Amino acid sequence: MTSFKTLDDGDFNGKRVLVRVDLNVPMDKGVVSDATRIERIVPTVRELTRLHAKVILLAHFGRPKGERKAEDSLKPIVKPLAKALDRPVAFAEDCIGEAAKAAVDMLAPGEILLLENTRYHKGEEKNDPAFAAALAELGDAYVNDAFSAAHRAHASTEGIARLLPAYAGRTMQAELEALEAALGKPKRPVVAIVGGAKVSTKIDVLEHLCQKVDALVIGGGMANTFLAAQGVGVGKSLCEHDLADTANRIMQKAEAAKCAIVLPVDAVVAWHFAAGAPSQAYGLDAIPADGMILDVGPQSIERIHAVIDDAHTLLWNGPLGAFEIAPFDKATVAAARHAAARTKAGKLVSVAGGGDTVSALNHAGVADQLTYVSTAGGAFLEWMEGKDLPGVAALMTA
Structure with missing residues:
Protein backbone atom coordinates (compact mmCIF):
# COMPACT_ATOMS: atom_id res chain seq x y z
CA MET A 1 0.00 0.00 0.00
CA THR A 2 1.18 3.53 -0.76
CA SER A 3 2.24 5.42 2.33
CA PHE A 4 0.14 7.96 4.18
CA LYS A 5 0.83 10.35 7.02
CA THR A 6 -0.57 9.70 10.49
CA LEU A 7 -0.80 11.76 13.68
CA ASP A 8 2.82 10.78 14.35
CA ASP A 9 3.90 12.93 11.41
CA GLY A 10 2.30 16.26 12.27
CA ASP A 11 2.87 19.18 14.63
CA PHE A 12 -0.58 20.07 15.91
CA ASN A 13 0.32 22.26 18.88
CA GLY A 14 -1.96 25.30 18.80
CA LYS A 15 -3.11 24.45 15.27
CA ARG A 16 -6.70 24.43 14.02
CA VAL A 17 -7.22 20.80 12.99
CA LEU A 18 -10.25 19.86 10.90
CA VAL A 19 -11.11 16.24 11.66
CA ARG A 20 -13.52 14.38 9.37
CA VAL A 21 -15.40 11.88 11.51
CA ASP A 22 -18.40 9.58 11.11
CA LEU A 23 -21.24 10.64 13.39
CA ASN A 24 -24.02 9.25 11.22
CA VAL A 25 -25.35 7.25 14.16
CA PRO A 26 -28.80 5.67 14.49
CA MET A 27 -31.29 7.78 16.45
CA ASP A 28 -34.51 6.82 18.21
CA LYS A 29 -36.78 9.74 19.17
CA GLY A 30 -33.85 12.15 19.24
CA VAL A 31 -31.60 9.84 21.27
CA VAL A 32 -28.54 7.97 19.97
CA SER A 33 -29.43 4.26 19.99
CA ASP A 34 -25.97 2.94 19.08
CA ALA A 35 -22.88 4.97 19.97
CA THR A 36 -20.33 2.67 18.28
CA ARG A 37 -19.30 5.25 15.70
CA ILE A 38 -18.94 7.94 18.36
CA GLU A 39 -16.73 5.65 20.43
CA ARG A 40 -14.51 4.93 17.43
CA ILE A 41 -13.45 8.56 17.03
CA VAL A 42 -12.48 9.00 20.70
CA PRO A 43 -8.80 7.92 20.38
CA THR A 44 -8.04 10.42 17.60
CA VAL A 45 -9.87 13.34 19.21
CA ARG A 46 -8.36 12.73 22.65
CA GLU A 47 -4.88 12.47 21.20
CA LEU A 48 -5.25 15.75 19.34
CA THR A 49 -6.48 17.50 22.48
CA ARG A 50 -3.45 16.16 24.38
CA LEU A 51 -1.29 17.64 21.61
CA HIS A 52 -2.98 21.02 22.30
CA ALA A 53 -4.72 21.18 18.94
CA LYS A 54 -7.91 23.13 18.40
CA VAL A 55 -10.10 20.22 17.31
CA ILE A 56 -12.83 21.03 14.76
CA LEU A 57 -15.07 18.11 13.85
CA LEU A 58 -16.60 17.75 10.38
CA ALA A 59 -19.38 15.23 9.77
CA HIS A 60 -22.53 14.55 7.80
CA PHE A 61 -25.84 13.25 9.08
CA GLY A 62 -28.66 11.73 7.05
CA ARG A 63 -29.42 12.83 3.51
CA PRO A 64 -30.64 16.46 3.61
CA LYS A 65 -29.34 17.02 0.04
CA GLY A 66 -28.26 20.60 0.51
CA GLU A 67 -31.19 21.75 2.61
CA ARG A 68 -31.32 22.64 6.30
CA LYS A 69 -33.61 20.02 7.85
CA ALA A 70 -34.02 20.04 11.62
CA GLU A 71 -34.14 16.25 11.80
CA ASP A 72 -30.69 16.07 10.21
CA SER A 73 -28.95 18.47 12.58
CA LEU A 74 -25.85 17.27 14.40
CA LYS A 75 -26.79 19.27 17.49
CA PRO A 76 -28.33 16.24 19.31
CA ILE A 77 -24.97 14.48 18.94
CA VAL A 78 -23.16 17.06 21.10
CA LYS A 79 -24.22 15.62 24.45
CA PRO A 80 -23.37 11.94 23.77
CA LEU A 81 -20.15 13.06 22.07
CA ALA A 82 -19.11 15.10 25.11
CA LYS A 83 -19.93 12.13 27.32
CA ALA A 84 -17.77 9.77 25.27
CA LEU A 85 -14.87 12.24 25.22
CA ASP A 86 -15.37 13.21 28.87
CA ARG A 87 -14.96 16.90 28.03
CA PRO A 88 -17.09 19.78 26.72
CA VAL A 89 -17.90 20.01 23.03
CA ALA A 90 -18.93 23.35 21.50
CA PHE A 91 -21.31 23.53 18.54
CA ALA A 92 -21.49 25.82 15.50
CA GLU A 93 -24.77 26.33 13.64
CA ASP A 94 -23.00 26.00 10.28
CA CYS A 95 -19.86 24.38 8.88
CA ILE A 96 -18.70 27.37 6.81
CA GLY A 97 -19.14 31.13 6.88
CA GLU A 98 -19.30 33.60 9.75
CA ALA A 99 -21.02 31.30 12.26
CA ALA A 100 -18.36 28.63 11.81
CA LYS A 101 -15.48 31.13 11.77
CA ALA A 102 -16.67 32.82 14.97
CA ALA A 103 -16.95 29.46 16.74
CA VAL A 104 -13.47 28.42 15.58
CA ASP A 105 -12.00 31.75 16.73
CA MET A 106 -13.38 31.08 20.22
CA LEU A 107 -11.47 27.81 20.55
CA ALA A 108 -8.46 27.50 22.84
CA PRO A 109 -5.84 24.76 22.36
CA GLY A 110 -7.19 21.42 23.60
CA GLU A 111 -10.84 22.40 23.05
CA ILE A 112 -13.34 20.70 20.72
CA LEU A 113 -15.91 22.13 18.31
CA LEU A 114 -18.50 20.23 16.27
CA LEU A 115 -19.60 21.96 13.07
CA GLU A 116 -23.11 21.54 11.68
CA ASN A 117 -23.95 18.92 9.04
CA THR A 118 -21.73 19.32 5.96
CA ARG A 119 -24.59 18.01 3.78
CA TYR A 120 -26.65 21.10 4.53
CA HIS A 121 -24.64 22.49 1.61
CA LYS A 122 -25.01 21.13 -1.92
CA GLY A 123 -21.31 21.69 -2.49
CA GLU A 124 -20.48 18.83 -0.12
CA GLU A 125 -21.70 15.91 -2.22
CA LYS A 126 -20.73 17.67 -5.45
CA ASN A 127 -17.17 18.06 -4.12
CA ASP A 128 -17.43 21.71 -5.13
CA PRO A 129 -13.98 23.39 -5.01
CA ALA A 130 -15.42 26.60 -3.55
CA PHE A 131 -17.12 24.72 -0.71
CA ALA A 132 -13.96 22.69 -0.04
CA ALA A 133 -11.98 25.94 0.09
CA ALA A 134 -14.50 27.45 2.53
CA LEU A 135 -14.02 24.44 4.82
CA ALA A 136 -10.23 24.62 4.48
CA GLU A 137 -10.23 28.28 5.57
CA LEU A 138 -11.20 27.10 9.05
CA GLY A 139 -8.15 24.90 9.58
CA ASP A 140 -4.39 24.62 9.41
CA ALA A 141 -4.38 20.84 8.97
CA TYR A 142 -6.81 18.06 8.02
CA VAL A 143 -7.26 14.64 9.61
CA ASN A 144 -9.54 12.01 8.09
CA ASP A 145 -10.82 9.50 10.63
CA ALA A 146 -13.90 8.40 8.67
CA PHE A 147 -13.03 5.38 6.53
CA SER A 148 -16.77 4.69 6.28
CA ALA A 149 -17.14 7.82 4.12
CA ALA A 150 -13.89 7.32 2.20
CA HIS A 151 -15.60 5.79 -0.84
CA ARG A 152 -17.29 9.13 -1.54
CA ALA A 153 -15.45 11.91 -3.37
CA HIS A 154 -17.06 14.68 -1.31
CA ALA A 155 -15.66 18.04 -0.31
CA SER A 156 -15.09 17.04 3.33
CA THR A 157 -13.54 13.67 2.45
CA GLU A 158 -11.54 14.34 -0.72
CA GLY A 159 -11.56 18.00 -1.76
CA ILE A 160 -10.26 19.44 1.50
CA ALA A 161 -7.47 16.85 1.70
CA ARG A 162 -5.96 18.42 -1.42
CA LEU A 163 -5.88 21.88 0.19
CA LEU A 164 -4.35 21.27 3.62
CA PRO A 165 -1.63 19.05 5.09
CA ALA A 166 -3.56 15.77 5.39
CA TYR A 167 -3.22 12.91 7.85
CA ALA A 168 -4.99 9.67 8.73
CA GLY A 169 -6.57 9.55 12.17
CA ARG A 170 -6.07 6.54 14.41
CA THR A 171 -9.28 4.79 13.33
CA MET A 172 -8.51 5.37 9.66
CA GLN A 173 -4.94 4.20 10.24
CA ALA A 174 -6.09 1.01 11.96
CA GLU A 175 -8.54 0.30 9.15
CA LEU A 176 -5.98 0.80 6.40
CA GLU A 177 -3.40 -1.32 8.20
CA ALA A 178 -5.96 -4.10 8.75
CA LEU A 179 -6.98 -4.07 5.09
CA GLU A 180 -3.36 -4.18 4.02
CA ALA A 181 -2.85 -7.21 6.27
CA ALA A 182 -5.94 -8.90 4.82
CA LEU A 183 -5.38 -8.42 1.08
CA GLY A 184 -2.48 -6.07 0.41
CA LYS A 185 0.40 -8.14 1.74
Missing part, protein backbone atom coordinates in the same frame (compact mmCIF):
# COMPACT_ATOMS: atom_id res chain seq x y z
CA PRO A 186 -1.29 -10.97 3.64
CA LYS A 187 0.26 -13.99 5.22
CA ARG A 188 -0.94 -16.95 3.17
CA PRO A 189 -3.02 -19.01 2.87
CA VAL A 190 -5.78 -16.38 2.72
CA VAL A 191 -9.42 -17.44 3.10
CA ALA A 192 -12.47 -15.27 2.51
CA ILE A 193 -15.94 -16.04 3.85
CA VAL A 194 -18.64 -14.26 1.89
CA GLY A 195 -22.28 -14.71 2.81
CA GLY A 196 -25.52 -12.83 2.56
CA ALA A 197 -28.79 -13.13 0.74
CA LYS A 198 -28.05 -12.40 -2.91
CA VAL A 199 -25.24 -12.95 -5.39
CA SER A 200 -26.46 -9.89 -7.32
CA THR A 201 -25.29 -7.54 -4.53
CA LYS A 202 -21.80 -9.04 -4.38
CA ILE A 203 -20.83 -10.03 -7.92
CA ASP A 204 -17.90 -7.58 -7.98
CA VAL A 205 -16.77 -8.72 -4.52
CA LEU A 206 -16.74 -12.38 -5.51
CA GLU A 207 -15.02 -11.77 -8.85
CA HIS A 208 -12.29 -9.71 -7.19
CA LEU A 209 -11.72 -12.00 -4.23
CA CYS A 210 -11.52 -15.22 -6.21
CA GLN A 211 -8.41 -13.81 -7.85
CA LYS A 212 -6.88 -12.65 -4.56
CA VAL A 213 -7.48 -15.42 -2.01
CA ASP A 214 -6.60 -19.10 -1.79
CA ALA A 215 -10.06 -20.27 -0.76
CA LEU A 216 -13.47 -18.62 -0.95
CA VAL A 217 -16.23 -19.90 1.33
CA ILE A 218 -19.68 -18.96 0.03
CA GLY A 219 -22.64 -19.10 2.40
CA GLY A 220 -26.03 -17.57 3.06
CA GLY A 221 -28.73 -17.35 0.42
CA MET A 222 -26.13 -16.67 -2.27
CA ALA A 223 -24.76 -20.20 -1.84
CA ASN A 224 -28.11 -21.51 -3.10
CA THR A 225 -27.55 -19.74 -6.42
CA PHE A 226 -24.19 -21.46 -6.82
CA LEU A 227 -25.64 -24.83 -5.85
CA ALA A 228 -28.55 -24.44 -8.26
CA ALA A 229 -26.10 -23.51 -11.03
CA GLN A 230 -24.50 -26.92 -10.44
CA GLY A 231 -27.83 -28.68 -10.75
CA VAL A 232 -28.64 -29.04 -7.05
CA GLY A 233 -32.33 -28.80 -6.20
CA VAL A 234 -32.81 -26.05 -3.59
CA GLY A 235 -36.57 -26.32 -3.12
CA LYS A 236 -38.26 -23.06 -2.17
CA SER A 237 -35.03 -21.49 -0.91
CA LEU A 238 -34.01 -17.94 -1.73
CA CYS A 239 -32.17 -18.36 -5.02
CA GLU A 240 -31.37 -16.17 -8.04
CA HIS A 241 -31.82 -18.80 -10.73
CA ASP A 242 -31.28 -16.18 -13.44
CA LEU A 243 -27.69 -15.72 -12.23
CA ALA A 244 -26.60 -19.28 -12.92
CA ASP A 245 -24.27 -18.12 -15.71
CA THR A 246 -22.76 -15.51 -13.38
CA ALA A 247 -22.14 -18.13 -10.69
CA ASN A 248 -20.51 -20.46 -13.23
CA ARG A 249 -18.34 -17.60 -14.53
CA ILE A 250 -17.12 -16.84 -11.00
CA MET A 251 -16.32 -20.51 -10.42
CA GLN A 252 -14.38 -20.65 -13.70
CA LYS A 253 -12.40 -17.54 -12.73
CA ALA A 254 -11.63 -19.08 -9.36
CA GLU A 255 -10.42 -22.29 -10.95
CA ALA A 256 -8.17 -20.36 -13.32
CA ALA A 257 -6.73 -18.43 -10.34
CA LYS A 258 -6.32 -21.66 -8.32
CA CYS A 259 -8.78 -20.42 -5.71
CA ALA A 260 -10.84 -23.17 -4.08
CA ILE A 261 -14.58 -22.41 -3.96
CA VAL A 262 -16.06 -23.91 -0.78
CA LEU A 263 -19.81 -24.45 -0.99
CA PRO A 264 -22.13 -26.16 1.51
CA VAL A 265 -22.22 -29.96 1.39
CA ASP A 266 -25.37 -30.17 3.49
CA ALA A 267 -28.07 -27.76 4.65
CA VAL A 268 -30.53 -27.02 7.42
CA VAL A 269 -34.02 -26.91 5.97
CA ALA A 270 -37.29 -25.56 7.42
CA TRP A 271 -40.77 -25.18 5.99
CA HIS A 272 -41.48 -21.70 7.30
CA PHE A 273 -39.21 -18.87 8.41
CA ALA A 274 -39.82 -18.27 12.09
CA ALA A 275 -37.94 -18.54 15.38
CA GLY A 276 -37.84 -22.13 16.59
CA ALA A 277 -39.44 -23.47 13.40
CA PRO A 278 -39.00 -27.25 13.01
CA SER A 279 -35.92 -27.92 10.90
CA GLN A 280 -33.73 -30.77 9.77
CA ALA A 281 -30.33 -31.23 8.14
CA TYR A 282 -30.27 -32.81 4.68
CA GLY A 283 -27.60 -33.80 2.22
CA LEU A 284 -27.62 -31.79 -1.00
CA ASP A 285 -29.10 -34.72 -2.91
CA ALA A 286 -32.18 -34.78 -0.67
CA ILE A 287 -33.36 -31.17 -0.21
CA PRO A 288 -37.19 -31.34 0.04
CA ALA A 289 -38.94 -29.63 -2.86
CA ASP A 290 -41.21 -27.74 -0.44
CA GLY A 291 -38.43 -26.78 2.02
CA MET A 292 -36.23 -23.71 2.46
CA ILE A 293 -32.48 -23.80 3.10
CA LEU A 294 -31.91 -21.42 6.03
CA ASP A 295 -28.42 -22.42 7.21
CA VAL A 296 -25.52 -24.64 6.23
CA GLY A 297 -25.51 -28.07 7.84
CA PRO A 298 -23.22 -29.72 10.42
CA GLN A 299 -20.89 -31.29 7.84
CA SER A 300 -20.48 -27.91 6.17
CA ILE A 301 -19.63 -26.31 9.54
CA GLU A 302 -16.87 -28.85 10.06
CA ARG A 303 -15.57 -28.19 6.56
CA ILE A 304 -15.51 -24.42 7.16
CA HIS A 305 -13.67 -24.96 10.45
CA ALA A 306 -11.05 -27.01 8.59
CA VAL A 307 -10.63 -24.25 5.98
CA ILE A 308 -10.15 -21.68 8.77
CA ASP A 309 -7.63 -24.00 10.45
CA ASP A 310 -5.56 -24.06 7.24
CA ALA A 311 -5.57 -20.27 6.91
CA HIS A 312 -3.16 -17.65 8.20
CA THR A 313 -5.45 -14.79 7.13
CA LEU A 314 -9.25 -14.59 7.13
CA LEU A 315 -11.46 -11.96 5.50
CA TRP A 316 -15.17 -12.17 6.38
CA ASN A 317 -18.22 -10.43 4.95
CA GLY A 318 -21.75 -11.73 5.44
CA PRO A 319 -23.44 -14.46 7.52
CA LEU A 320 -23.60 -18.15 6.59
CA GLY A 321 -27.32 -18.46 7.29
CA ALA A 322 -30.38 -16.61 8.55
CA PHE A 323 -28.55 -15.77 11.76
CA GLU A 324 -31.21 -13.34 13.01
CA ILE A 325 -33.47 -16.25 13.96
CA ALA A 326 -32.53 -19.33 15.99
CA PRO A 327 -31.74 -22.09 15.24
CA PHE A 328 -30.55 -20.78 11.86
CA ASP A 329 -27.71 -18.87 13.51
CA LYS A 330 -25.79 -22.02 14.39
CA ALA A 331 -23.28 -22.08 11.52
CA THR A 332 -22.49 -18.36 11.67
CA VAL A 333 -21.99 -18.46 15.44
CA ALA A 334 -19.87 -21.62 15.29
CA ALA A 335 -17.60 -20.30 12.53
CA ALA A 336 -17.26 -16.90 14.22
CA ARG A 337 -16.26 -18.45 17.53
CA HIS A 338 -13.84 -20.80 15.80
CA ALA A 339 -12.19 -17.88 14.00
CA ALA A 340 -12.02 -15.94 17.28
CA ALA A 341 -10.33 -18.86 19.04
CA ARG A 342 -7.75 -19.20 16.26
CA THR A 343 -7.13 -15.45 16.40
CA LYS A 344 -6.70 -15.51 20.18
CA ALA A 345 -4.22 -18.37 19.82
CA GLY A 346 -2.13 -16.19 17.50
CA LYS A 347 -2.69 -18.48 14.52
CA LEU A 348 -4.97 -16.24 12.45
CA VAL A 349 -5.22 -12.63 11.30
CA SER A 350 -8.97 -12.05 11.04
CA VAL A 351 -10.57 -9.00 9.41
CA ALA A 352 -14.34 -8.65 9.09
CA GLY A 353 -16.72 -5.94 7.96
CA GLY A 354 -20.15 -5.02 6.69
CA GLY A 355 -23.36 -4.24 8.56
CA ASP A 356 -24.77 -7.78 8.78
CA THR A 357 -21.33 -9.14 9.55
CA VAL A 358 -20.87 -6.85 12.54
CA SER A 359 -24.34 -7.77 13.81
CA ALA A 360 -23.59 -11.48 13.39
CA LEU A 361 -20.26 -11.20 15.22
CA ASN A 362 -21.93 -9.28 18.04
CA HIS A 363 -24.60 -11.98 18.17
CA ALA A 364 -21.86 -14.60 18.48
CA GLY A 365 -20.20 -12.54 21.21
CA VAL A 366 -16.85 -12.30 19.42
CA ALA A 367 -16.83 -8.90 17.68
CA ASP A 368 -14.03 -7.78 20.00
CA GLN A 369 -12.03 -10.98 19.55
CA LEU A 370 -11.10 -10.75 15.88
CA THR A 371 -8.03 -8.84 14.71
CA TYR A 372 -10.13 -6.03 13.25
CA VAL A 373 -13.85 -5.48 12.67
CA SER A 374 -14.80 -2.66 10.31
CA THR A 375 -18.05 -0.75 10.74
CA ALA A 376 -17.57 0.95 7.37
CA GLY A 377 -20.30 -0.76 5.35
CA GLY A 378 -20.22 0.61 1.81
CA ALA A 379 -16.56 1.62 1.91
CA PHE A 380 -15.57 -1.84 3.14
CA LEU A 381 -17.53 -3.50 0.32
CA GLU A 382 -16.01 -1.22 -2.33
CA TRP A 383 -12.55 -2.04 -1.00
CA MET A 384 -13.42 -5.75 -1.27
CA GLU A 385 -14.41 -5.08 -4.87
CA GLY A 386 -10.92 -3.74 -5.53
CA LYS A 387 -12.04 -0.16 -6.12
CA ASP A 388 -9.98 2.91 -5.29
CA LEU A 389 -11.48 4.94 -2.44
CA PRO A 390 -11.22 8.71 -3.10
CA GLY A 391 -10.95 9.65 0.59
CA VAL A 392 -8.04 7.24 1.03
CA ALA A 393 -6.33 8.15 -2.25
CA ALA A 394 -6.31 11.82 -1.18
CA LEU A 395 -4.22 10.91 1.88
CA MET A 396 -1.55 9.04 -0.03
CA THR A 397 1.89 10.59 -0.23
CA ALA A 398 3.57 8.48 -2.93
